[in-house]
Amino acid sequence: MLSKAQNKYIRSLSQQKYRKENNVFVVEGDKIAREWLASGEMVQMIVAVADWAEEHHELVHRHAEASVHIVPEHELAAVSQLQTPNKVLLVVRHMPRFPEVEANAWCLALDDIQDPGNMGTIIRIADWFGIPDVVCSPGCVDAYNPKVIQAAMGGHLRVAIHTMHLPDFVKSASVPVLAATLGGESLYEVEPRSSGILVIGNESRGVSEGVLSLATRQVTIPRKGGAESLNAGVSTGILCSHLLQR
């Protein structure tokens, strides 16, 4: 059971303002919730249907710090941000643990990425390729938006997410800065390397002038067909695959 106040509290967390105020965020869905519960992160609330809670009682019992609420499906649906039916929702404490960006690795710098699906996909790509840090400009969609959490498939557990003024971050870098643009040199001419900053621009405006002027080089995925552009997540995947090869 959820009280009226608890119900309202969880629903309020769809807004960044209330996530910040309470220093928590929401994790939804069977697979991703199990991953989070197994990770040892601090959980504030576990809201689950009876079947799920029973099947995963060991995971639930590990979290003595959490309040556990067994609810019927319609009650879960009422607080859920997902469109598809769900079994479990967690309210997780937000505890940033990685203050510094690793200097001798690859890092993704996101310049006003707006779409939560793209943001989540990019965090998942960083997770796949073992990229330790994603640096977001203040104009990016909140990385703790429920749709971002969903699309990142647990990536938040392994990738450190920072918010910084990108020109300052890029200026201070000791590794090459590669900006993804539509008019740079061919990606396939760029040698893979073990460290660097890859800047991904806004979905419609691309990389901003202030960051572009500080980039070491501009890199483009050569086009062979008629499409005007590629999706930001797909572009990031292609660039990472080539640049981090071997």
Added chain:
Amino acid sequence: MLSKAQNKYIRSLSQQKYRKENNVFVVEGDKIAREWLASGEMVQMIVAVADWAEEHHELVHRHAEASVHIVPEHELAAVSQLQTPNKVLLVVRHMPRFPEVEANAWCLALDDIQDPGNMGTIIRIADWFGIPDVVCSPGCVDAYNPKVIQAAMGGHLRVAIHTMHLPDFVKSASVPVLAATLGGESLYEVEPRSSGILVIGNESRGVSEGVLSLATRQVTIPRKGGAESLNAGVSTGILCSHLLQR
């Protein structure tokens, strides 16, 4: 203005059954609608707000075959499948024009891709890399679903979309068949080439056994981090980028 019957008709087209019955599909949104109107495809209805219709009257006038409906925003919103506000919606006649799959090119074969966003992203990737054909298994989401149209960003205008029994299609192929799996040989060990069939599997089950047993080889994007998998669209982009290089 839209009559009650027209309103109902357009809304019915969110279902594949009614799209098939009427041999039409819906295209929504400013940019993609302009691309469709400029393409010379046959349009049945143009539903737009006054501002948009005025600004693009030349494009609208090219389509004497279409009935044009100027509506207030709330009326457009009532028939729209999109979440974000919109300016224009087209009902387009579905006329398949590419009966054969090109034999000496790359082709994407989709084995039960379920997510409309993934399907659209994959068509957009084919469009970017100049891949002429996408072959869908009968279990794929309908490629004319409004969300697929949206995510493909006009790719339907340049990429031929076929539905075939995949094992039969793969068996008849005269080019190598590469299946994307999590346990195959490293993508980076595979030489780029000018033709082939790339099979992309279902989002959770992967490539089905019947297709896998017919594949020439299995290809995997090497993982360096902790993520369990990559999104189907991102994987397709990475595979295409490497295999079609130069």
